[in-house]
Amino acid sequence: MSSTRKKLSIGLASILAVMLFLSACGNNASNNNASSSGNASGSASNSEEPVELSWYMVGTPQKDVDKVMEEVSKYTKDKIGVTVKMTMIDWGDYNQKMQVLTASGADMDIMFTASWAFDYVQNARKGAFAPIDDLLTQYGKGITDILDPAFIEGSKVDGKNYGVPANKELPAQEVWRFNKNLLDENKLSIDGVRTLESLEPLLKTVKANNPDVIPLQVDKNFMPYTPYDYLIEKFPLAVKLDDTSYKIVNIFDTPEMKQALATMHKYYAAGYVPTEAATLESSSDVQATGKWFADKATTQPFADNVWSTSYGYPIVSTPQSDALIYNLSVMGSMQTISANSKHKEKAMEFLNLLNTDPALRNMVDSGIEGTHYNVTPEGYIENLPESKNYDMPTFALGNVMLTYLNPGDPADKWEQFKAYNDAGKPAILLGFNFDPTSVSSEIAAVQNAKEAFWAPLMTGTVDPDKYLPQAIKKLNDAGLGKIQAEAQKQIDAWKAANGK
Amino acid sequence: MASLTKPKDFHRLSPSWNVIFNLIAGLFALACVFPFLFVTIISFTDEKTLARDGYSLFPKKWSIDAYDYLFKAGDQLLRSYGVTIFVTVVGTVISLIFTSLFAYAISRKGFKYRNFFSFFAFFTMLFNGGLVPTYIVTTKLLGLQNSVWALILPLAVNAFYIMIMRTFFATMIPDAIIESGKIDGAGEFGIFFRLIIPLALPGLATIALFSTLGYWNDWFNALLYIEDPNLVPLQSMLMRIENSMQFILQNTNNPSLGVGVLQSMPQDTSRMAMVVLATGPIVLAYPFFQRYFIQGLTVGAVKE
């Protein structure tokens, strides 16, 4: 047996040696490939040889991507000497695939990231992205000119920028949405509705008059609005929006959350909320049938119109919070440059062009004019049948304010967006991003403790009087206190450094 | 029970037990088929009706929109069928050869290193390096990125199959057969292919079946290694739809994602239609393997 073991260990050692050797070769080979492919595509149209940028993008892979990118490359080759190869990875696979690609040090230039897809902050800390502060000043003038400074400020991780946020709606504002048919039918008015509590008389009427309608549509993602800025999304640590001392609190200890949960439970008991809200994955079923009266959503300019068209019945909304700029709203859609990219400067030049040049931006967004779409003289887009082969997520491809208007959009759409953005005020934690590295064990434990009761409490399914104390105890046992202390330390340091 | 014995019927069950056995197997099989039937019905249900009434065996309104949606991709679907079938056939053949050779060798009592190699295989069932290292070996070292081999090789050998096959060889093949082969002057390979294989057909059919299903159902390797749309297998198309639906549903409250994305999202019915399309053919292939379960018996009997 011992000789077997010895043989085994010798075997493993030699395998390791072979692997080191081979992977070194592999790296060289891929380097060679990269440079030779650069050479190959180098037709002498520009003084420098064009560089091929590989761009990873989220979204359902489109049939005509290569075709469109060929056109894009023609354009960019002349302008800045780059060609573009885009790889699209479907929504549900993006996180995992990108994680593997970056961890393995794959050769990529530009990657899509956001707070909700291939987590921007997390991966910036892990070293997946190149810091772009210098690149921005050198090659990204156009970007910094068009973007609201809050975008740049809010997307800093540990004081450095790693991504170019897409210029789009900036502040986030929570609204109550209403199914207008039911409002009219019951002769209800939404004037004066703002707080969760102020909804009650409306819900009561609808419940009485329309027994087959869900008065307040809530699913497992629901969270009542409270005036706090969360440290991590759906994680119970937060700072009150007007607390200039920046004290981190457990959201379940706050009077606002306690009251909201009590109200939710009251609504649940009264039958205003779906019975199985805590495990309901989404509201798409009721939205399709229109058998709901009110729900909570995040708005943007013209949202009511968009919702109404997409559901096929009229929707109206009224705010339940101020329009504030959170870290999350800044990080809704970003492009980053890979830390392993060999063409960081060129990548930045390309991103700069993408965010400032309407021709390029629209090509990437809608495809080839005459093949996929036509434009009216007024700047409205007309999709051609071929557009089904190139249907891209507009918001994810950089500055949306350069894109053509969709049929039915008001002519001053982008002006209104700008006005909306200008009116937004920064939330208290804008620009601060918590570094969880030193408490990652505690975070894992707290996540598990938290998820056990989060949705039941938030949807009002369980009685907070009974469950809240248990929840708080479990969170503390799992180490929430330690995370809180670490976060407070980081916030205090950040506060001092930024003169807040 | 014993009182029911009729001497010449020893080889058969008594009729009443036969009925009971039929009931057990039949009812369970029904319970297994039922959801599948349900999937098929849902795939033909009108989307709005589904949202309103929930799943129903007798939907108020039928529709083939879901299949329309999938066939919109057109040749993509056909190509995916092609990829899946190619990968499954080639993969299963390779897998059978690798597995049975290895398993046979370690089933032989005379093989000096049988314990070492048994352990060598078994160990891989427990420990694995995880995603990233595997990805690196496959792409950087073996250079299989975007190659159909990336769908075949990672599943070609499986220690689980080897262990099953080894047991089959060890229990079903009498040593005397190997000895007789040696006396006839056959080499090891000759014995294996001419004498052993025919006897081991039930075992081989099992492994072939498992391997076929494994290849047919695999989507993860495609997620990791395949970016070329021409090489995307069927199951991977299905899982893409499933994963993306789930992802988008979980993010419905995310303002960034916007309503547009939600609208282009495939619907519940398309997902079910995809299940039907992805499962139908392989279910039909199943009886092919069943033949060998029976055949093994007769071959074995003839050889004796």
Add this chain to the structure above:
Amino acid sequence: MKTLGRFAKDFNRNKALLLMVLPATLWFIFFSYLPMLGTVISFKEYRVKGGFLSSIINSKWVGFDNFKFLFSTDDAFIITRNTLLYNIVFIFIGLVLAVAMAIVLSEIANKKLAKWYQTGMFLPYFLSWVIVGYFAYSFLSFDRGMVNKIALSLGFDPVQFYSEPKYWPFIIVIVFLWKSLGYNSVVYLAAIMGIDKSLYEAAMIDGANKWQQIRNITLPMLTPLMTILTLLAIGRIFYADFGLFYQVTRDSGTLYEVTNVIDTYVYRGLKTTGEIGMSTAAGLYQSFVGFVLVITSNYVVRKFNKDNALF
């Protein structure tokens, strides 16, 4: 020199068999043993810096820190208990039912019918857990579920299954067996088919009835296979089927007490931080415990019957 000579002789004598193991051995080296070296990241705080190897080399050693989250809270007990208990139940009930079903199928007189049953039983294997989860929901949902509709019509109160932990151990076991039984019984069915027919003929001549034949021939002939498959299952006893415990339960928080297992715990815990060092550590821990258990049980099996052991 002498050992070398003996090795050469051994090697020569086993040449043909060594040639047979060669292809799969190469495969194991490339697809299993080489990647296994990557396990070292479970002791590292993995950060990307250049390629994978340079990232590993440049990442900080953190000792056993990555394992800590698995043991730090009360949940450690719950997830270990759940994972172990469910797997033990799965292994034993699964074994008994799979063997029983294989015997039932092999004894059914009408072979055509038996084939139909067998094909039917296989279907659940093709449904992903997401789809199975949707079905479970169509049965168990509070307002639309079939179970509650039946309960109501019989005058019982409807049950909110997704917030009642007490039902779930049963639901999970049933769903698991439903999905895996057809697949697992195939191996045994094939083994039964491979049993030498003359053994049964001899038994019949001795006057053994069908039940005696099953007890004295079929079951003993299946024992090696049962032993091996059980041993292999023990090796994976610390792994839980993620989809079963996550999708089928709709990730309902109220049920965690009976549905949180190591795999779901790791998934939830690492969602925010995404530390691959920690997920690798969890995998290593699961493998290691499985390894120790298999080695122990294999040792026990060897005591009874050397031929039935894994190695």
